[in-house]
Amino acid sequence: MKLIRRKALALFAGLAAAAALPLGAIAQAQDMPAPLDNPGDVKIALVRYLSTGDFFQAYLSGVEAQSKALGVDLRVFDSRQDAALQADMVDQAIALGVDGIIIQHGLTESMKEAAQRAVDAGIKVVAFDVNVENDAIPQIEQSDYLLGKLALEQAIADNGTEWKAGYVYVPGIAPLDRRHVAWEEVKEANPGIVEAAQMGTLDNPIANSNANQARSVLQANPDISVFFAPYDEFAKGVKIAVDEAGLSQDVKIYSADVSTADISAMREPDSAWAATVATNPAVVGEVSVRALAIMLTGGDPGAQVVVPPTLITQDFLNENDIKNMEDLSANMPQFAHADVAMTEWMPLPPR
């Protein structure tokens, strides 16, 4: 009897805690270790290299949500693909007296020294998707290799191992380079998979420029049955070209990344976009802030914090009538929250 009562009490306490969670960010602040016991005085900076596109918007929203849940003061620096400016912005953040910095993308060469200066100034730094060659700086990663690999495994599951492929790739962009490794491996392992054409450009608007190129590729290689476009802006472009060529029944597109716009494109009737593999960029943003918070409190998130990706197929979207990212998170728990960079005291953004 006593036992039951205790259980009921615990259950009740759990429920109360759960109900309080969205409101309780401030109430919980006292439970967080120093300096986060007084989070209003903690300043962190997000220094961005890439910001245009759905992925980067969602990443920012994740960073903002987790910062808000912690109660820290977030400053956003956006260099808009200017590598030199991004390095200057790190110095600016140092001058501002921030406690922590998240470096989001960038070039190793330009960021390595700036990151070292921040570390020397006693600032905790984490880096997302850029290798700054520094042992004091943990790497946050969505596993781009796995992203490519899962998409291609699905392509093989759908189409067998004998097909002509169109491939969209721009070398020199770190995440694309890592996804490229998966493509090379799959081609190696399956001699029946032939790369008939390679294309790709980052001219903006990216989808429009790639649509023009893909249209030419499809015209020159009418026997292409699979397009591997491992970046959603690429996939959007290829889909426009496939639709314009009237080939939506004959070509299947496999890509990486996902957004609300991508979901609606995948769910159009007869859409050629068969599957995409993604980590939720908002979750990656949250993980970046959590890793930084762990460092600020003297903890160690590990040298590499990898956020695992999820396969999203057109069939899954249709079966569950998923219309946007919120629906997707609701239907795919592994997409809504990644159990990495977690501690007992860590407050989570409201869902």
Next chain:
Amino acid sequence: MSIHPDQTQPDASAASRPARPAPRSSSAIDLAIRYGFLALLLGLVIFFSVFANGFAGPRSAVFIFQSVAITGILALGVTCTLVVGGFDLSIGSVATSSMMLSAYMMVVLEQSAFVAIIACLAMGAFIGLINGLLIVKTKIPDLLATLGMMFLLVGLQRIPTEGRSIAVGMTLPDGSTAEGAFSPLFLSLGRHRFDFMLENLLPAPVIFLIVIGILVWGFLELTRHGRLMYAIGSNERAASLTGTNVNNYKIMAYMISGVLASVGGMLLAARLGRGDIASGTNLLLDAVAAALIGFAVLGAAKPNAFGTAMGALFVGILLQGLTMMNAPYYTQDFIKGFVLVLALIFTFSLSARKAGSH
């Protein structure tokens, strides 16, 4: 600023005058100047037809037109400002702002296609008016005024959505979900295909390009207003002394440019089905390249609508042909630059020699 190579000829009607009989020795050069670029264009088409699999045929012709339709429309706008001796650097960002505005009107404010189109055209005209006023009233040099406008618009287009791209079902800054959608009528502006010889062959943007091209050509070459604009470009002071209202014509040129850029932006939104945050720099550069290449067509050595259309087509044929031959992406900028330099050589050096030989 003026980049007319024929500054030395104040006579505005020089443009429409038939070619003077040239001395025998320079007739080869004359031929090269007049038909060199068109011959090159023909050569390219033949080259790609032979070597690029699937290049020859109505379908590729159509998608080459489609790939240049939007930059072509923007380039026609730039041509109008070049004609009056100006330059509009803001067209790329006017186009992307118009793309964002049309998406915003329909997706966020849930307006009809008609309202969205009117709003975009009005925005284009208004920005053109501001550009024109800045240039003629406050005497800011055209490059600087339109450069300022370009930066202003790149920022302005992000303010309503706090930097988010606009897509159906997007999450708004306040956390709610956008309820509106692109109207099918609007999407058809960028996606509808008319039957022409083959079923569903001609995409709507190509029709827009051709119609706008003919209108701008007719306006510049056949009307009194067009000739006066050329006169202003050749010698602003002389035009003003003959009683031309130089300021009004200049403002009009920028308004045409703004409106055409907004049309380009709407076609882009209709093709993509979303409002993409973009600086429009690539659109600007491609459009300017097309207009400058146009100088070389038919030895005009001045901005002209026909040349601009040919210039856009030339770049389109090259890029699509190269893509079909699997040329890597970085060769494309190189080729664009090479063609532009070649065209400028045609225009400036050869026509200077022609002028010198008389």
